[in-house]
Every structure is written in C-alpha cells, then in structure tokens.
Amino acid sequence: MKIILAGTPMIGHLNPLLSIGRILVAGGHEVVGHTASAHRHRFQAAGASFQPFDDVIDQDLSDLDQVYPELKSLASGPEKLMFLFKRVFIGRLVAQDASLRALLGRFPADLVLTDNLFLGTFPLLLGPRDQRPAIAHFGVTPLFTTRDDGAPHGPGLPPASDDATIADYRMMRDMIDPVFFGPMQQEIDRVLASIGIGPLATKLNDASVILPDLFFQPTVDAFEYPRRSPPASLHFIGALPLPAIETPLPDWAGDVSRATTVVLVTQGTLANHDLGEVVAPTLAALKDRPDILVVVATGGRSIETIPGEIPDNARVAEFLPYDWLMPQVDLVVTNGGYGTVNFALSQGVPLVVAGTNEDKAEVGARVSWSGVGIGLQTDTPRPVALRKAIERVLGEDRYREAAELMAQRFLDVDSENTVLRLFEAAIANHVSPHPDPRPIVLEMS
Secondary structure, three states: OEEEEEOOOOHHHHHHHHHHHHHHHHOOOEEEEEOOHHHHHHHHHOOOEEOOOOHHHOOOOOOHHHHOHHHHHOOOOHHHHHHHHHHHHHHHHHHHHHHHHHHHHHOOOOEEEEEOOOHHHHHHHOOOHHHOOEEEEEOOOOOOOOOOOOOOOOOOOOOOOOHHHHHHHHHHHHHHOOOOHHHHHHHHHHHHHOOOOOOOOOOHHHHHHHOOOEEEEOOOHHHOOOOOOOOOOEEEOOOOOOOOOOOOOOOOHHHHHHOOEEEEEEOOOOOOOOOOOOHHHHHHHHOOOOOEEEEEEOOOOOHHHOOOOOOOOEEEEOOOOHHHHHHHOOEEEEOOOHHHHHHHHHOOOOEEEOOOOOOHHHHHHHHHHHOOEEEOOOOOOOHHHHHHHHHHHHHOHHHHHHHHHHHHHHHOOOHHHHHHHHHHHHHHOOOOOOOOOOOOOOOOO
16 A cells, blocks of 8 residues: 555644554555654654655644744634634645645555644545545544534533533534634635635534545544444544654653552643643642652653742653553543543543643543543643542542543554554545556655
8 A cells, every 4th residue: 555644743643643654664555754844753763754745834833832923812712723723724725735736646645644634635535536545534633523412512511411401502502603613614615715626515523524535533432422323434443552752761760660659740742831731730739749659741841841849759751651651650630632641541541631722621521421530621720629630530449440441442442453454445445546556666855
C-alpha cells in the first residue's frame, strides 16, 4: 500500500498519525508524511518519508498563541472557538487541498489518512469518487456527530435519560447553532464555493465522519455515547502504540517506583500556556500529602513557568516517557486532552479532569458518565476542589474498577491489525484513479 499521512501541524493531531505510520512501515508499506516542515523529524523517526506542505501553509501550529497573538485577547468559549475554526482549520482548507493534490501528483497514494480537523480532504471527498484515492479520517476529539438526544456539541452534556431533558437539550441546540455552528457552516460553504465546490449537504460535524471511506475513533465504544445508527464509516480502534519519541527517563525515576501512590498531572502540549490553571493548583492541593508523589509533565513548557512553589513531594519534567510512567500511576489529573485520557484508560488509570476549552468539556463529561473518574467542568479548579476530587477517586474503589474494566475493553481491540485490515478493505473496494501497478519512485527530502 502507498499511504499519505497528512496532519494539522499540532503534536496532539500528529501523534496518532505517527503511530499508524510506524505500523504501516513495519508492514512494509510506503508511507509519506505531509505536514509542516517543523515535524519532518517525527515522521522520519517513524520510518516514513516526508514531503512538507506548500510554503503558504508550511507553519508549525503547536503554539497557537505565538502564531495568532490576538488569541490572548479572546475569552474562552464560542468566540475563541470560532476564531480557531475560521483561521486554523477552515481558513487553511484551500491551501491544504492544493498541497495534497500536488503531492498526489508526485506520489499516487492508494489512501490518504488525515486527522479529522484537516479539512483539506473535503474538496476531494466532494468530487468524483473515481478521481481520488481512498480517504480516511482520524478523530482527535470525542465523536461529534449529531446525537440521538439532540444535545449540542461543546457544553459537555451527558446522554439524556428522559423526554424533558431531551427537550431541554434541543432548546439549547437551537440557541447555540445560530451563533456558532451556523456561522461555521456558512464559512466552510463560502470557502468551498471559492474553488467551485459544495455546499456541504450535511452539518460540518457530521460531514467529517460521513464523507470519508473510513473514520477511526481512537477509543472504545464504552467511552463514547451510544448512537442508534452510527455512520457506516465509523470504527473504534482502541489505543494505538505511542509514537517513537526518544524521551529519557528522569534522574528521579527511582522515586516513582518507590512511591506508594503516584498522581500524574499534565495540561498536555497545546493548552499549556498557563500552568496555573491545573498544574499549580494540583501541586497546592497535595503539597501536604507526603504519602503521594505528584509527577508533573509540562508538555514542553519550561519548569520555571509553573507559578508558585514546587513542593517536596513533586517531581517535574517537560516530557516523560508515558509507556514507562503510566503503568505506575494511580491517578491522572488533566485538563482533558483526548489522547492523554484515552491512554490513561487503556492502562486502567482513573482520572480527574478539569477543562472546558476546545473539546475538553466533552472529554470530562465522558469521564464522569463512564464512571472512570470525575469531571470538574472548569478551566481553573481551586486546590480545595481538586483535593476533594483526587481523594475521592483514590479512596473509592469504584473508579479504579471502572477504569480497569475500560482497560479490558481496550485490550479486546487488536488496534494494529484492525487498522491494516480496514485500510486494505477500503483500498480494495475503491476505484483507484491510478491503475498503473508499477512502483512509483519519488525523491524524498
């Protein structure tokens, strides 16, 4: 198979693609990474070739505040989300499409895999099926297709259990759609129309799942709200192996193995500009608990950016090898990064989640709904609230038991073989626009 992995140039969006890249390369398939040049080394470390985006979008988006300084002046909520969708995702669609088509001209792939917020596949998906390769999307957020109970995506609402709640949810949706999802839909239709395509026949949140030949959701169905008629493209693929990142063990690694109770706290690699939101209050909440070792991963931020004191029972690093650390962790405190949460659950580790920005309210709601932890539904939890939640999750067996049951569901999924089997089936069922079976020789930079 010849596969292109095209991703939004943010670490959390690229990590799943890198994991799948390693699987494909190990299977002897030809793989080309396609994103900003700053991430070339990541794809090469996975054994893939690399072709950068066209110059107009060859920009690392890992630090959005640096790329878009105006973000700092926007309040969290619909206004900030609308900015991100218009500028970061929808606004790059046309250039992504051009860059991807140019690469396909040089490397006629059998299949293109992108994260679900890389919208540059939409022009191909809305065009003639026999003039494109098979296309797969990979979810980097909780599933946001239209729910059976009519709840709007974003506020973090659990499934409705009665008709009155359903009515409330639909009223909320009718209030939210005109001010957020409606304008977002209009914007993507406008952008598509500028290149003579569209409009979308369905809502954007549904189109990202329905249009591609495959949609991979990197979790298990037990961690997602049930739907009566899920899209045929949707496949839950469990937990992928972590991408190949050379992160050495910290010099205090022995403290972790000797600790009675280990709590990991992280704000991930994107929403970590203010470590005073979750990291610092967690340190304050547990500073007088010498029986608990608090391990902090700053996601690349300098340790000096953590406000307040670092107590004696804390150990801090910018990055940590999670495959080594997570099996030794008793609880994860996080702002709700989807990848972190799913990896913790795959290891049977319960969680306390404090976050509402981007998709994080939805992640926290699923943590509470599934019984694997507590979602605090705030971006700025107070130390007293964190301590109460942490002690509750550590002290009540039901959270650990629920997380362990979830881990078993992850174990029941053969992620690597599932991905390969679905790729092969999608390619076999697709009318290829490149009928020549001879190998393609492509100079890779």
